[in-house]
Amino acid sequence: MKAFYFDYAATTPADPRVAQAMADCLTLEGNFGNPASRSHRYGWQAEQAVEHARRQLADLLNADPREIVWTSGATESNNLALKGVVEQLRLQDAEAPLHIITSAIEHKAVLDPCAWLEKHQGVDVTCLVPDADGLIHPTQVAEALRPDTCLVSLMAVNNELGTITDIEAIGQLLVDHPALLHVDAAQAVGKVDVDVQRWKVDLLSVSAHKFYGPKGVGALYVRREPQVKLAAQMHGGGHERGMRSGTLPTHQLVGIGLAAQLVQEQLSSDKERVSTLRNRLWQGLEAIGGVYLNGHPSQRTANHLNVSFDGVDGEILLASMAKVAVSSGSACNSATVAPSYVLKAIGRSDALAHAGLRFSLGRFTAAEEIDAVVAEVSRIVTLLRG
Ligand SMILES: *Cc1c(COP(=O)(O)O)cnc(C)c1O
Numbered sequence: 001m002k003a004f005y006f007d008y009a010a011t012t013p014a015d016p017r018v019a020q021a022m023a024d025c026l027t028l029e030g031n032f033g034n035p036a037s038r039s040h041r042y043g044w045q046a047e048q049a050v051e052h053a054r055r056q057l058a059d060l061l062n063a064d065p066r067e068i069v070w071t072s073g074a075t076e077s078n079n080l081a082l083k084g085v086v087e088q089l090r091l092q093d094a095e096a097p098l099h100i101i102t103s104a105i106e107h108k109a110v111l112d113p114c115a116w117l118e119k120h121q122g123v124d125v126t127c128l129v130p131d132a133d134g135l136i137h138p139t140q141v142a143e144a145l146r147p148d149t150c151l152v153s154l155m156a157v158n159n160e161l162g163t164i165t166d167i168e169a170i171g172q173l174l175v176d177h178p179a180l181l182h183v184d185a186a187q188a189v190g191k192v193d194v195d196v197q198r199w200k201v202d203l204l205s206v207s208a209h210k211f212y213g214p215k216g217v218g219a220l221y222v223r224r225e226p227q228v229k230l231a232a233q234m235h236g237g238g239h240e241r242g243m244r245s246g247t248l249p250t251h252q253l254v255g256i257g258l259a260a261q262l263v264q265e266q267l268s269s270d271k272e273r274v275s276t277l278r279n280r281l282w283q284g285l286e287a288i289g290g291v292y293l294n295g296h297p298s299q300r301t302a303n304h305l306n307v308s309f310d311g312v313d314g315e316i317l318l319a320s321m322a323k324v325a326v327s328s329g330s331a332c333n334s335a336t337v338a339p340s341y342v343l344k345a346i347g348r349s350d351a352l353a354h355a356g357l358r359f360s361l362g363r364f365t366a367a368e369e370i371d372a373v374v375a376e377v378s379r380i381v382t383l384l385r386g
Pocket of ligand 1: 010072074075076109155159185186187206208216
C-alpha cells in the first residue's frame with residue numbers, strides 16, 4: 001500500500017530533471033571526473049559542471065559564486081559556521097569572553113554545536129524563547145546583544161512550525177555591531193525568497209534535499225566583503241579555499257545546482273499552488289473539531305501545517321496513520337518519544353504537544369490527495385475519540 005506523502009519538510013524527492021542530470025555524471029560515458037584533476041579534460045569538464053552549479057546556487061541566494069562553500073548538508077554547514085567562527089576567534093585570543101545568541105526552537109544541528117561550544121570553548125550561549133505563535137522577535141535579539149556577542153544564529157523558517165523569522169530586521173539591527181549573523185535556511189530555500197544581501201547575513205546554511213535536490217549535499221554561504229574568516233573543520237587537500245577539504249562530488253553538486261535553478265524559475269508558482277492545497281487541508285481538518293493550529297496563522301510558509309488534536313493520544317494517532325506519511329514534531333526527533341521541544345517552547349501542554357502532527361506539502365502534492373487525507377484523518381480521530 002502506498003502512503004500519501006505529506007512530509008516534504010523532512011525531505012523532498014528529487015525532481016526528475018535533477019535525478020537525470022545527476023545520473024549523467026556517474027559513469028564512464030558521463031561527466032564523472034575529479035573536478036580537482038588539472039591535467040586532462042575529464043577533470044576540466046567536471047570542474048566546469050561544479051562551477052556552473054556554484055553559480056546556479058549563488059544566483060538563487062543573490063550571492064557571489066566565490067561565497068559558496070560546498071558541504072554535505074545543513075548539519076555540516078551549521079557546524080562549520082558555528083565552530084568555524086568561534087575557533088577562528090580563539091586563535092586570536094584564547095581567553096576572550098565570547099557570547100552567542102540563538103533560540104530554543106533551532107534545529108538540533110544548531111543547538112548541539114552551541115552546547116558543544118559552551119562546554120569546550122567557554123562560550124556563553126543565550127537561547128531566546130519564542131512567543132506563543134513560535135516567533136522570535138528582532139527586539140529580543142536587540143535586548144540580548146552584548147559587547148562580547150560574536151555570533152547570532154537564527155533559522156529563517158522553523159522546521160516544525162513553518163513560521164518565518166524576520167531575518168531582514170535582525171540583519172539591519174546588527175549593522176552597527178561586530179557580531180556575525182548566521183542563518184539556518186534549510187527550510188527557507190524553495191519556500192521564501194532568500195537574499196543574502198537584503199538580509200545582510202554573513203553565513204547561511206542550505207541543504208539540497210529540502211528543495212528537490214539529493215540528500216548528502218548542501219552549502220554554506222560565507223560573506224566575502226567584509227570577509228568572514230572561518231577555522232576549517234575538515235582538513236585535507238585544501239578544497240573550497242581551505243574551508244572544507246574533500247573531493248567535490250560532481251553529481252551531487254550538479255543536482256543541487258539544478259535544484260536551485262528550478263526553485264528560482266518556479267518558486268512563485270509552486271508557492272501559489274501549494275498554499276491553495278494547504279488551505280484546503282486546514283479547512284478540512286478544522287472541520288473535525290478540537291483542532292489547534294501550531295505556529296503563527298499567517299507569518300509562515302505556504303506548504304506547512306502543524307496541528308494538535310484534542311482528546312487523542314499522540315502515539316496511537318501517529319501509529320494509526322499508516323496511509324498518510326507525516327511527522328509528529330520534527331522527524332529528527334522521532335527516535336525519541338519525548339514531546340516536541342518546539343511545541344513545548346510555544347507553550348503547548350505535553351498532551352497537545354504529543355498529539356501534534358506536521359503536514360508538509362510540496363511540488364508533487366496532488367489536489368486529490370488532500371481530500372483523501374482529510375477523510376482518513378477525520379476517520380481516525382473520530383475513532384480514537386470514541
Ligand atoms: C533538515 C534540516 C537541517 C539538517 O540538514 P541536513 O542537510 O539533513 O543535514 C538543519 N536545519 C534545518 C532547519 C533543517 O530543516
